[in-house]
Amino acid sequence: MVTMQDVARAAGVSPMTVSNVLNGYPHVREDTRDKVLRAVDDLDYRVNVAARNLRAGRTKTIGFAVPEADRPYFGQLGAKIIAHAATRGYHVVIEQTGADRERELHTIAGSRNRMYDGLILSVVGLGTRDRDLLRTNFPMVILGERVFSGPADHIALPNTEGTYAATRHLIERGCRDIAMVKGNDDLSDASVTALRYDGFRRALRDSGLEHDPARDIAIEELTMAGGREGTMRLVDSGVRFDGVVCITDTVALGVIRGLVDAGVSVPGDARVIGFDGIDESEFSVPRLSTIAPDHDEVAARAVDLLLDRIAGGEDWQAQEFVASFRLIERESTV
Amino acid sequence: MVTMQDVARAAGVSPMTVSNVLNGYPHVREDTRDKVLRAVDDLDYRVNVAARNLRAGRTKTIGFAVPEADRPYFGQLGAKIIAHAATRGYHVVIEQTGADRERELHTIAGSRNRMYDGLILSVVGLGTRDRDLLRTNFPMVILGERVFSGPADHIALPNTEGTYAATRHLIERGCRDIAMVKGNDDLSDASVTALRYDGFRRALRDSGLEHDPARDIAIEELTMAGGREGTMRLVDSGVRFDGVVCITDTVALGVIRGLVDAGVSVPGDARVIGFDGIDESEFSVPRLSTIAPDHDEVAARAVDLLLDRIAGGEDWQAQEFVASFRLIERESTV
DNA sequence: CTGAAAGCGCTTACAG
DNA sequence: CTGAAAGCGCTTACAG
Numbered sequence: 001m002v003t004m005q006d007v008a009r010a011a012g013v014s015p016m017t018v019s020n021v022l023n024g025y026p027h028v029r030e031d032t033r034d035k036v037l038r039a040v041d042d043l044d045y046r047v048n049v050a051a052r053n054l055r056a057g058r059t060k061t062i063g064f065a066v067p068e069a070d071r072p073y074f075g076q077l078g079a080k081i082i083a084h085a086a087t088r089g090y091h092v093v094i095e096q097t098g099a100d101r102e103r104e105l106h107t108i109a110g111s112r113n114r115m116y117d118g119l120i121l122s123v124v125g126l127g128t129r130d131r132d133l134l135r136t137n138f139p140m141v142i143l144g145e146r147v148f149s150g151p152a153d154h155i156a157l158p159n160t161e162g163t164y165a166a167t168r169h170l171i172e173r174g175c176r177d178i179a180m181v182k183g184n185d186d187l188s189d190a191s192v193t194a195l196r197y198d199g200f201r202r203a204l205r206d207s208g209l210e211h212d213p214a215r216d217i218a219i220e221e222l223t224m225a226g227g228r229e230g231t232m233r234l235v236d237s238g239v240r241f242d243g244v245v246c247i248t249d250t251v252a253l254g255v256i257r258g259l260v261d262a263g264v265s266v267p268g269d270a271r272v273i274g275f276d277g278i279d280e281s282e283f284s285v286p287r288l289s290t291i292a293p294d295h296d297e298v299a300a301r302a303v304d305l306l307l308d309r310i311a312g313g314e315d316w317q318a319q320e321f322v323a324s325f326r327l328i329e330r331e332s333t334v
Numbered sequence: 335m336v337t338m339q340d341v342a343r344a345a346g347v348s349p350m351t352v353s354n355v356l357n358g359y360p361h362v363r364e365d366t367r368d369k370v371l372r373a374v375d376d377l378d379y380r381v382n383v384a385a386r387n388l389r390a391g392r393t394k395t396i397g398f399a400v401p402e403a404d405r406p407y408f409g410q411l412g413a414k415i416i417a418h419a420a421t422r423g424y425h426v427v428i429e430q431t432g433a434d435r436e437r438e439l440h441t442i443a444g445s446r447n448r449m450y451d452g453l454i455l456s457v458v459g460l461g462t463r464d465r466d467l468l469r470t471n472f473p474m475v476i477l478g479e480r481v482f483s484g485p486a487d488h489i490a491l492p493n494t495e496g497t498y499a500a501t502r503h504l505i506e507r508g509c510r511d512i513a514m515v516k517g518n519d520d521l522s523d524a525s526v527t528a529l530r531y532d533g534f535r536r537a538l539r540d541s542g543l544e545h546d547p548a549r550d551i552a553i554e555e556l557t558m559a560g561g562r563e564g565t566m567r568l569v570d571s572g573v574r575f576d577g578v579v580c581i582t583d584t585v586a587l588g589v590i591r592g593l594v595d596a597g598v599s600v601p602g603d604a605r606v607i608g609f610d611g612i613d614e615s616e617f618s619v620p621r622l623s624t625i626a627p628d629h630d631e632v633a634a635r636a637v638d639l640l641l642d643r644i645a646g647g648e649d650w651q652a653q654e655f656v657a658s659f660r661l662i663e664r665e666s667t668v
Numbered sequence: 669c670t671g672a673a674a675g676c677g678c679t680t681a682c683a684g
Numbered sequence: 685c686t687g688a689a690a691g692c693g694c695t696t697a698c699a700g
Contacts, residue, residue: 003677014687019679027685049448050387051677054692059384061449069428070413070613072406079404082430094403094428096416114383115395115449224617257617279404283558283591285619337693348671353695361669385693388676 002045011039022047053115062306063116065095067123072250072278074122077143080299081120088307090117097121118306139309141302144192153305155298156322159192162291163199165327166245166273169289171207173333175243175271178204179215181230181255182247183222193218193247196275200245214239222247227254228261235262242270243333249274249281249290256284256332271333277326286331293323336379345373356381387449396640397450399429401457405556406584406612408456411477414633415454422641424451431455452640473643475636478526487639489632490656493526496625497533499661500579500607503623505541507667509577509605512538513549515564515589516581517556527581530609534579548573556581561588562595569596576604577667583608583615583624590618590666605667611660620665627657 008015013032020028021036039045053059064081066074082092093116118139141153170178180200183193197216204211217234219226227246231254234241244259246252252274259266266272266286274281277292301321309316342349347366354362355370373379387393398415400408416426427450452473475487504512514534517527531550538545551568553560561580565588568575578593580586586608593600600606600620608615611626635655643650 001677005677015677016679016688017686020686023679029685032685046448048388048677050384050393051692052679053384054382054388054694055677055679057679057692068413069416070406070409072404072409075404075406075409078428079402079430082403092430094412094430096413096426096428114380224613228617253614254617257619257621260619279558280587280614283562283587285591285594287591335693339693349693350672350695351670354670357695363669366669382693385676386695388678389693389695391676391695 002043003048004045007036007039007043007045010043011035058117058310059115060089061091061093061116062303063095063119064092065097065119065121067097069094069096072280073248073276076278077122077295077299080295081303084300084303088303090303090307118310120302120306139306141306141309143298143302153309153318154320155302155305156320157192157293157298158291158322158325159195160199160202162275162293162325163196163245164203165199165325166275166289166291167200167203168207169327169329169333170243170245170271170273171203171209173243173267173271176209177212177215177239177241178209178243178245179217179234179239179241180245180247181217181219181227181234181251184218184220196247212239215241219251222251224250224254224257227251228258229254231255231258232262235259235264244270244272246272246274249276249278249288252288252290252332253280253284256286256288267332267334273333277328281328281330284332289330289333290328291325292328293325298323336377337382338379341370341373341377341379344377345369392451392644393449394423395425395427395450396637397429397453398426399431399453399455401431403428403430406614407582407610410612411456411629411633414629415637418634418637422637424637424641452644454636454640473640475640475643477632477636487643487652488654489636489639490654491526491627491632492625492656492659493529494533494536496609496627496659497530497579498537499533499659500609500623500625501534501537502541503661503663503667504577504579504605504607505537505543507577507601507605510543511546511549511573511575512543512577512579513551513568513573513575514579514581515551515553515561515568515585518552518554530581546573549575553585556585558584558588558591561585562592563588565589565592566596569593569598578604578606580606580608583610583612583622586622586624586666587614587618590620590622601666601668607667611662615662615664618666623664623667624662625659626662627659632657 004015004018007018011018013036017028017032018036021033062085064078066078068074078094085092120141120143122143141155143155144157167178180197182197183191185191185193187194187197201211214237217230219230244255246255252272256266256272259270264270272288274288274290277290281288281290305319338349338352341352345352347370351362351366352370355367396419398412400412402408412428419426454475454477456477475489477489478491501512514531516531517525519525519527521528521531535545548571551564553564578589580589586606590600590606593604598604606622608622608624611624615622615624639653
């Protein structure tokens with residue numbers, strides 16, 4: 001394996017000059033630089049990142065930890081985070097945690113973190129009880145819920161407000177018997193399900209509508225398959241409904257599929273609205289109305305907050321930021 | 335920052351004993367192990383991965399480089415690769431290259447690679463002309479096309495065979511005027527578009543059908559938006575068609591959306607078939623028929639091949655493997 | 669079963 | 685503008 005030593009010898013300079021050239025240090029004579037670059041080329045030299053990281057004490061890389069790599073939402077957000085970090089000279093790598101509390105904690109505590117200067121952690125399994133575990137020195141921004149005020153920087157989605165707006169939208173369109181398809185989380189913890197469910201119920205209450213728990217559908221996984229399965233249960237139960245608020249767009253796509261399978265026309269017999277604003281929502285049949293948080297804003301804020309934290313000193317205060325959102329009205333709620 | 339030294343001092347042992355405990359070396363006395371683990375806990379010690387990597391000369395991590403992080407296909411494949419690598423004791427991290435030749439080369443050549451013991455590279459921009467650049471010592475498995483026989487291990491998709499089967503399927507269902515929506519790549523290089531387009535034309539020829547270039551639609555990006563836009567062009571051109579072969583499922587979803595917008599019913603007026611077998615294809619309206627390569631097989635083979643290569647000695651021969659596929663018949667081609 | 673020493677390949681002050 | 689020396693924090697032979 002070719003080392004900086006080898007390059008130095010070939011170029012007739014010291015290793016440190018090679019290092020200077022490679023790191024773009026300006027005060028290097030033109031012909032010295034040329035000699036070095038030629039040697040690098042000749043020997044096909046690649047810097048050893050592990051050595052550089054060890055010595056420099058930083059990696060110029062941040063990790064983006066997602067629950068599941070195959071959820072469109074995270075892929076789309078990841079692409080934006082990568083793009084924004086690049087403008088600030090940072091590289092981003094995507095890690096999968098595994099969508100449960102155990103593995104999220106492992107990712108936080110894990111030795112892996114030292115591979116990154118900081119971590120953007122999309123959290124789904126952790127709850128308020130884990131607050132203390134987030135009290136680490138490691139630069140970290142939490143993405144997702146708003147329950148962790150205190151220990152770490154935090155970017156929240158407008159969960160309650162968003163679902164509130166979604167539900168009001170259905171009501172304005174004339175829906176009276178509205179179902180909600182959500183996760184099966186414990187509602188006592190401030191999970192995404194709990195927060196969004198809260199917005200749903202508040203909107204019903206504020207509109208003077210009765211909340212019938214028979215129209216609450218809890219599903220195991222927030223996938224299209226889960227959404228479809230939950231919808232079949234709702235239809236089979238025989239309970240009347242004319243609108244469905246879905247916890248995510250992905251779930252909503254499964255709900256639409258399930259309604260079509262059951263012969264329920266969308267939006268004719270039932271209107272459907274999602275949450276997230278993923279790209280797919282714009283192309284489904286029918287097109288999906290949704291609550292779309294500003295993902296560019298989320299990505300930019302997450303990166304900026306993290307880099308501030310990495311650069312920053314000791315006197316740091318945890319920040320919280322709630323993303324703004326738009327209600328996008330499409331065919332599924334016409 | 336707490337180091338192994340600190341832990342050793344606190345536990346009253348040598349750093350090397352700490353290292354042994356942390357790495358699960360078996361010959362350590364029970365109470366010594368306990369003392370060490372207690373000190374680790376008390377001091378909240380985390381091993382410095384950069385130092386470990388430098389000394390050990392390996393990272394136990396492999397990179398999965400994808401063109402774009404927000405394409406469902408790669409997310410879904412990534413999740414499978416992560417799962418399979420985990421069973422073999424390896425960690426996987428997802429990197430985004432950026433879907434062009436320049437950046438793919440950069441990823442290959444990049445110093446980043448040294449952060450990984452090996453790289454699984456999903457290639458879209460590289461072509462046959464880049465063969466020599468892949469002649470590196472760095473363990474690498476190419477995913478995607480079959481044009482690189484020689485320099486690197488390679489997992490190919492059944493591009494030509496798959497599209498051949500897709501086209502034949504449409505013909506069997508009664509289609510006679512079949513369009514293809516594909517990328518706008520140079521057909522002289524063996525790009526995904528060129529290979530799949532080849533299968534399309536062969537199937538037409540073998541069935542005695544005329545190939546009308548007016549029904550070839552080239553799109554800029556292999557996205558839903560691209561698929562829809564291409565479809566609008568096809569419809570606007572006024573050329574007759576009763577079937578559409580799509581280069582990917584994602585494009586096919588856009589095509590379906592475009593057809594619905596144009597008042598063309600699927601499959602009544604035109605049948606549509608995709609390629610990839612992404613999860614979304616099972617839940618679209620109508621459900622999408624597709625050519626589904628065996629992704630579990632692809633993921634497992636890619637990881638196995640790469641780990642063999644990492645472990646392996648000098649006498650190594652580049653391997654090529656073509657994934658098997660299934661034709662999944664769904665509503666879009668009934 | 670445990671430890672003292674060497675060294676992985678860089679970059680960081682410091683000199684000149 | 686360039687270099688000699690030290691050291692980042694581990695693990696790897698090697699001893700005992």
